[in-house]
Amino acid sequence: MADEHRVPWVLGTQLHPAVGPVGRAPEGSRVLLIEAHDFARRKRYHHHKLTIVFAGMRQFRDELRERGYDVEYIKADTFGDGLETYFERHPDDELVQMRSPSHRSAETFAELVEAAGGALETVPNELFVGTREAFDRWANETDREPFRHETFYRWMRRQTGVLMDDGDPVGGEWNYDDENQEFPPEDWQSPPVLELDHDELTAETSAWVAEEFDTWGADEELVWPVTRRQAQRRLEHFVDVRLPEFGPYQDAMRSDDWAMAHALLGSSINLGLLHPMEAVEAIEAAYHERDDVPLNSVEGVIRQLIGWREFMRHVYRHAMPGLDEANQLSAPQDLPEFYWSGETNMECLRRTVEDVHERGYSHHIQRLMVLANFATLWGVEPSQLNEWFNATYVDAYHWVTTPNVVEMGQYGDGVFASKPYVSSANYIDRMSDYCGDCRYYKTKDTGDRACPFNALYWDFLDRNEGQLRSNHRMGLMYSHVDSKQESGEMADIKERVAELRRKQSHGEL
Ligand SMILES: Cc1cc2nc3c(=O)[nH]c(=O)nc-3n(C[C@H](O)[C@H](O)[C@H](O)COP(=O)(O)OP(=O)(O)OC[C@H]3O[C@@H](n4cnc5c(N)ncnc54)[C@H](O)[C@@H]3O)c2cc1C
Numbered sequence: 001m002a003d004e005h006r007v008p009w010v011l012g013t014q015l016h017p018a019v020g021p022v023g024r025a026p027e028g029s030r031v032l033l034i035e036a037h038d039f040a041r042r043k044r045y046h047h048h049k050l051t052i053v054f055a056g057m058r059q060f061r062d063e064l065r066e067r068g069y070d071v072e073y074i075k076a077d078t079f080g081d082g083l084e085t086y087f088e089r090h091p092d093d094e095l096v097q098m099r100s101p102s103h104r105s106a107e108t109f110a111e112l113v114e115a116a117g118g119a120l121e122t123v124p125n126e127l128f129v130g131t132r133e134a135f136d137r138w139a140n141e142t143d144r145e146p147f148r149h150e151t152f153y154r155w156m157r158r159q160t161g162v163l164m165d166d167g168d169p170v171g172g173e174w175n176y177d178d179e180n181q182e183f184p185p186e187d188w189q190s191p192p193v194l195e196l197d198h199d200e201l202t203a204e205t206s207a208w209v210a211e212e213f214d215t216w217g218a219d220e221e222l223v224w225p226v227t228r229r230q231a232q233r234r235l236e237h238f239v240d241v242r243l244p245e246f247g248p249y250q251d252a253m254r255s256d257d258w259a260m261a262h263a264l265l266g267s268s269i270n271l272g273l274l275h276p277m278e279a280v281e282a283i284e285a286a287y288h289e290r291d292d293v294p295l296n297s298v299e300g301v302i303r304q305l306i307g308w309r310e311f312m313r314h315v316y317r318h319a320m321p322g323l324d325e326a327n328q329l330s331a332p333q334d335l336p337e338f339y340w341s342g343e344t345n346m347e348c349l350r351r352t353v354e355d356v357h358e359r360g361y362s363h364h365i366q367r368l369m370v371l372a373n374f375a376t377l378w379g380v381e382p383s384q385l386n387e388w389f390n391a392t393y394v395d396a397y398h399w400v401t402t403p404n405v406v407e408m409g410q411y412g413d414g415v416f417a418s419k420p421y422v423s424s425a426n427y428i429d430r431m432s433d434y435c436g437d438c439r440y441y442k443t444k445d446t447g448d449r450a451c452p453f454n455a456l457y458w459d460f461l462d463r464n465e466g467q468l469r470s471n472h473r474m475g476l477m478y479s480h481v482d483s484k485q486e487s488g489e490m491a492d493i494k495e496r497v498a499e500l501r502r503k504q505s506h507g508e509l
């Protein structure tokens with residue numbers, strides 16, 4: 001087939017002009033983008049999430065046209081409708097698309113193209129650091145399941161040569177996680193967040209989203225990039241200004257500080273506006289070129305980008321189908337309504353839901369140790385929390401929420417987590433300033449106004465004893481459970497949990 005009939009089909013999460021088939025297509029080539037709307041009607045997504053996807057695609061269309069590409073931009077209810085329109089116009093074309101990381105999407109797209117009378121070639125997704133084949137080779141050579149992030153991460157460091165010094169990790173250690181857990185002093189000011197100028201096209205798209213779809217989220221200013229230039233500026237600003245502070249306070253949470261010193265790059269990388277290696281290279285270069293960038297900051301972000309993000313993609317691939325429905329602890333509860341309304345007396349949850357409502361974002365520890373922790377302790381069915389994350393976060397897609405929420409957050413499967421990430425108020429108090437303003441007492445387990453996390457924590461361990469007691473990493477916790485059972489304290493805890501459940505059913509938690 002002549003090259004002019006081999007047309008890149010760029011998905012809304014692949015908006016990088018230099019990567020994949022579109023990056024190799026000469027100027028003047030035809031490029032296809034289909035803006036499909038039906039998915040956005042299926043649930044209440046955050047307004048900003050839909051805005052960045054649709055505005056990102058429209059901006060990318062205009063950017064390609066300015067560079068001289070012949071862009072077919074089709075708005076349709078479904079991809080199937082869009083493809084029919086396309087092949088009516090260009091019956092001799094063959095489409096070429098980078099594989100989407102979402103489960104079965106390559107097969108689904110191939111079926112849709114065939115039904116529209118066309119042909120599709122699916123090629124590897126170059127918007128990740130590693131390849132499927134390399135991961136599978138590694139997985140076969142190592143102990144395979146359960147996958148262990150730390151082993152994978154070290155292998156990725158060696159493969160990429162990032163932060164390596166003659167075969168050894170720079171600084172002598174692979175992982176500085178224990179230097180990422182400080183709480184800042186009271187007078188610490190987090191570095192500023194770079195403001196973005198959004199143009200008329202983005203403003204129009206945002207207004208159209210509000211009119212067209214039933215969305216969730218506050219009508220706040222959009223703080224997320226929708227163009228590659230904006231994403232590049234965010235990265236530059238992160239590296240120049242925010243990176244030095246990232247390391248020590250990576251896990252800390254403050255009520256009036258939604259961004260702390262986080263990268264705020266997840267939505268841009270997941271849309272394809274930035275390649276993860278662009279971020280890694282800029283961060284590593286800053287470490288080598290500047291004196292003010294500590295290793296715990298640099299290694300901390302790089303671990304997320306070449307470690308956790310890549311790991312999640314592959315674990316998802318290996319554990320699907322099934323991971324999205326996994327529920328090894330048989331958690332039966334519905335997601336409490338306050339995840340949507342924010343109406344709860346629990347300050348940590350109230351402030352975190354407020355952050356998500358305002359911008360479609362909260363940082364990692366709020367996601368893990370507040371939202372997912374509570375849901376796990378409460379016994380929420382993991383798929384319900386996964387749905388919630390998927391709808392409400394600007395950086396959420398099925399491939400990345402599912403392993404993060406169902407497995408890391410809720411210990412749904414065991415494909416990589418070696419124990420549940422759960423804690424009582426103790427951890428939240430140590431890493432945040434929420435408890436000081438809370439109606440509940442962080443140190444009380446039972447009785448009036450005792451923090452719900454405390455009784456729920458002991459109840460969680462007690463009710464899941466059959467599955468968790470034999471886990472050697474939980475041994476210490478079960479010695480406390482034993483003493484609470486023996487002293488009769490567990491009966492009071494059970495009574496407190498029953499009361500909490502009654503309160504929740506009346507919207508009084
Ligand atoms: C319950 C739960 C749900 C999550 N849902 C999502 C999600 O929907 N989408 C998403 O991209 N990340 C998700 N994460 C991972 C992580 O919390 C976000 O990537 C991060 O908070 C994004 O903010 P940031 O750009 O400021 O990241 P930083 O904390 O500054 O980290 C830098 C970058 O590393 C990458 N990264 C870090 N951790 C992860 C991870 N565990 N998985 C994938 N990428 C990672 C992101 O690209 C991020 O931009 C989730 C984590 C948990 C515990």
Ligand code: SF4
Pocket residue numbers: 345346347348349424425428429434435436438439440441442451452453
């Ligand atoms: S006391 Fe409990 S509910 Fe309140 S903020 Fe602290 S951990 Fe959250």
